[in-house]
Amino acid sequence: MLEWIGLLPAFPLAGFLALVLTRGSLPRRIAGLIGVGSIGLSFLLAALVSIEFLGSGLESHTQLLWTWMSVGTFTPGFSFYLDGLTVVMLLIISGVGFLIHLYSTGFMADDPGFARFFAYMNLFVASMLVLVLADNLVLLYLGWEGVGLCSYLLIGFWYDNPANGYAARKAFVVTRVGDTSMAIGLFLLFQQLGTLNIQEILTLAPQQWSEGQGMAVAAAALLLGGAVGKSAQLPLQTWLPDAMAGPTPISALIHAATMVTAGVYLIARTHILFELAPSVQLLVAFVGLATLLMAGFTALTQRDIKRILAYSTISQIGYMFLALGVGAWSAAIFHLMTHAFFKALLFLAAGTVILSLHHEHDIFRMGDMRRKLPVAFWSFVIGSAALTALPFTSGFYSKDEILLAALAHPQYGMLLWLGGVLGAFMTALYSFRLVFVVFFGRDNHQEHASHDAHHVPGAVHEETGIAMALPLLILGVLSLFGGLIHVPVDAVFAHAEAHEETHPSQLIHTVMILVPIFGVMISYLLYGSRPYEKAGQHLRTQILNSPLGRFLNRFWFSGWGMDALYNFVFVKPFLALAQFNRRDVIDQFYTALAELARISNRALVLTQTGYLRWYAISLVGGLVLVIGIGVWA
Amino acid sequence: MTMLFYLAGAVALISTISVTISTNVVHALVYLIISLLAVAVIFFVLGAPFAAMLEAIVYAGAIMVLFLFAMMMLNLGQATENEEKAWLRPQLWVGPGLLILVLLVQLVSVLVTQRVDVVPVEVGVHELSVLLFGPWLLAVELASMLLLAGLIAAYHLAKR
Amino acid sequence: MPSIPYEHGLILAAILFVCGLIGVLTRRNIVFVLMSLEIMLNACGLAFVVGSARWGHADGQIMFLMILTLAAAEVAVGLGLIIQMYRRFHTVDISVLSEMKG
Structure with missing residues (x-):
């Protein structure tokens, strides 16, 4: 069974080709069957492969499909590498991917681009599988760019609206910054180590480089650049909130569960390089910490349901980076998995809400939806509980592990831990703010709907077919109990992770359990409670009206002004430069050359009179000249 | 003579x-x-x-x-x-005439150096034919091809 | 046996050639141009025959035969073209055919 892993990306790729080559002429039922079925086959195969692999006790398995190219000693192959880490990623991608595809058949049922949607989705899954299966960095880069392309195509899926196209371009360009850094990192690794095979790099690097050596630091930092771009961490996080312009299942699959965690995967995959560069590893931790706090504060002020979830995603990936930075590799992967479950659940539930309310995104135009949208409500409650890390949900176990690992960091343990706990508090605050505002309180939807003339005021009824409810159910179960799964990555990180059992004090444990609960309570007080509704509202207005509160609200709402900052630092100067160079300064030289050619052309044209005698006399002139040279010279 | x-x-x-x-x-x-x-x-x-x-x-x-x-x-x-x-018109002849004059001077100046008196020896038809259908046979065949091509071309071109 | 100076034969050929050439350069009537070309070809033939006599060998005469063949073919094609041109443009003035002007 293991030799069949080449088929894993082949199924979705075949689905993509089938859907693209028929150009949407297939009936929806068949297009959906192809789109979902191909991922389903992939998932089945992934499950069988995983069972066999984990049962066999092998450490890794490499499958060479064919040699991609052969240039001197550089022979990257289309070869797939399987180990515990890959297995986890495979199951997440194909499993969550399958559920989201299934959900999409309901969500996109009325969309004219149904087949196109599934074609892109299939291509995405194929690329993502190549990314995690690749045994060399070139093939990984192929998958990396493939998912970037699909992300671009799917963010701009509803291309009728120019804003969506703008968001897609923004995502593409911003991630390109990281990708370029990663490409340079690849060049550096190849130039220094002479190979791009990941396993060879991981064995060669410690032999060639001592810890903290310049080249190791440079390589790790460049790879980190790529990871930061893809995973929307500081300072390249600005694209992800705008990426919410795509259909909601896209946000669930690409911008929450899989693609944005590719950076985490990359760092975990090349963790030995990062251990060789302790300064970069520390940088990873602080990038994660800064990102999770920044995104947490920003999420608190957003009004768009999907943007809240997007910032929450950025924040949660910040946790994963924090874990990577303190060397808790398996904790990072564990959180990656649980996050995939509960964030996919939250996005899909948000999709149900949005669809049921006729594409309403503003949470303050919702309210009191818990009886009207029971499935979405319970999904949200479960997902938010896991996101907040309430005890015994999946998120609790993974976040717990990360925070304990952060605390164990020799130098900055306390600082990282406090930051993480503050982040957890913020998480509780903003996620239950979302739940309370949307599902409790007064129904603001009808009110607003009747104000809008073009908005058809219709009775809200929940859009849930079996195709949409079943994924929510499964993901809900996984979000609740996913924490009991043990990620089989011990072998991958065995030599890297010191498993010294730290015994933190009872106080630490208590704090970590109580902080989220405390956050939920405050959130309830401010947004949810009926008895104190007046008081909560009063408090909110008071906070918002105080100068500091107003400033912070606006500052956080704009995502810490990062967009404006980039606009000022990069976009404006670039546009000014482009404006200056409109007539292309360097091109003047070539224009002059062209002008010279044109002038000499005109001069030569004069010699072409079209008269036969003229040509004959030129001939004779040449003859006289040549004979003259022969006779007199 | x-x-x-x-x-x-x-x-x-x-x-x-x-x-x-x-x-x-x-x-x-x-x-x-x-x-x-x-x-x-x-x-x-x-x-x-x-x-x-x-x-x-x-x-x-x-x-x-x-x-x-x-x-x-x-x-x-x-x-x-x-x-x-x-x-x-006479002025039309000036340019080509000068050029041609130069050419003629060049040719003559080369040719006057060849001071040899030729005593003509008759080369008869028989001798010529032996050469033509011996070493030069290929040239004769090519010449016939050329004539044929000229014939066909002239027929085509002069056709209305 | 009376002798003939070799260079005189060649100079005669050169003068005939030059006469043909000046005709080509100055005439506008295409029939005259074609005739001048014939003169030039004939002058070449004369030079070959003179050379043949100089070396007492028949190869020069064979070259003359080749030139003769060439001239015949050329005249046939050239006259065909002239007729075609006269039909189209109703003139024998080659200056009319100046479409190659750049």
Whole structure:
């Protein structure tokens, strides 16, 4: 069974080709069957492969499909590498991917681009599988760019609206910054180590480089650049909130569960390089910490349901980076998995809400939806509980592990831990703010709907077919109990992770359990409670009206002004430069050359009179000249 | 015989110049025939009777008759002759004339260095034929191809 | 046996050639141009025959035969073209055919 892993990306790729080559002429039922079925086959195969692999006790398995190219000693192959880490990623991608595809058949049922949607989705899954299966960095880069392309195509899926196209371009360009850094990192690794095979790099690097050596630091930092771009961490996080312009299942699959965690995967995959560069590893931790706090504060002020979830995603990936930075590799992967479950659940539930309310995104135009949208409500409650890390949900176990690992960091343990706990508090605050505002309180939807003339005021009824409810159910179960799964990555990180059992004090444990609960309570007080509704509202207005509160609200709402900052630092100067160079300064030289050619052309044209005698006399002139040279010279 | 050579040369020269300055096509043709016949005489003097025969029959005969037929088909009248007179302005001759003069000086200056007296030896038809159908057979075949191609091309081009 | 100076034969050929050339350069009537070309070809033939006599060998005469063939073919094609031109443009003035002007 293991030799069949080449088929894993082949199924979705075949689905993509089938859907693209028929150009949407297939009936929806068949297009959906192809789109979902191909991922389903992939998932089945992934499950069988995983069972066999984990049962066999092998450490890794490499499958060479064919040699991609052969240039001197550089022979990257289309070869797939399987180990515990890959297995986890495979199951997440194909499993969550399958559920989201299934959900999409309901969500996109009325969309004219149904087949196109599934074609892109299939291509995405194929690329993502190549990314995690690749045994060399070139093939990984192929998958990396493939998912970037699909992300671009799917963010701009509803291309009728120019804003969506703008968001897609923004995502593409911003991630390109990281990708370029990663490409340079690849060049550096190849130039220094002479190979791009990941396993060879991981064995060669410690032999060639001592810890903290310049080249190791440079390589790790460049790879980190790529990871930061893809995973929307500081300072390249600005694209992800705008990426919410795509259909909601896209946000669930690409911008929450899989693609944005590719950076985490990359760092975990090349963790030995990062251990060789302790300064970069520390940088990873602080990038994660800064990102999770920044995104947490920003999420608190957003009004768009999907943007809240997007910032929450950025924040949660910040946790994963924090874990990577303190060397808790398996904790990072564990959180990656649980996050995939509960964030996919939250996005899909948000999709149900949005669809049921006729594409309403503003949470303050919702309210009191818990009886009207029971499935979405319970999904949200479960997902938010896991996101907040309430005890015994999946998120609790993974976040717990990360925070304990952060605390164990020799130098900055306390600082990282406090930051993480503050982040957890913020998480509780903003996620239950979302739940309370949307599902409790007064129904603001009808009110607003009747104000809008073009908005058809219709009775809200929940859009849930079996195709949409079943994924929510499964993901809900996984979000609740996913924490009991043990990620089989011990072998991958065995030599890297010191498993010294730290015994933190009872106080630490208590704090970590109580902080989220405390956050939920405050959130309830401010947004949810009926008895104190007046008081909560009063408090909110008071906070918002105080100068500091107003400033912070606006500052956080704009995502810490990062967009404006980039606009000022990069976009404006670039546009000014482009404006200056409109007539292309360097091109003047070539224009002059062209002008010279044109002038000499005109001069030569004069010699072409079209008269036969003229040509004959030129001939004779040449003859006289040549004979003259022969006779007199 | 030497006298004959210079005499025929003079005739050829005068008739050729007449061709160049004549305005009437038919007159020019007749001058050309005279010139060719004079050259045929020179061939005789130089001991090439077969070449002389061909010059007279093919050149002065066949080709010139072809010219005449073509002139008949064109049926150029007095108008063309007047046109021709108008075109032959002296100032038109200055540039080409100078150039040609230089060319002539060059050629003559090269040729006068070749001071050899030729005693003509007759090369007969028999000898020529042995050469033609011996070493030069391929050239003869190619020449026949060329004639055939010329024939077909002329037929096509002159077709209405 | 009376002799003939070799260079005189060649100079005669050169003068005939030059006469033909000046005709080509100055005439506008295409029939005259074609005739001048004939003169030039004939002058070449004369030079070959003179050379043949100088070396006492028949190869020069064979070259003359080749030139003769060439001239015949050329005249046939050239006259065909002239007829075609006269039909189309109703003139024998080659200056009319100046479409190659750049």
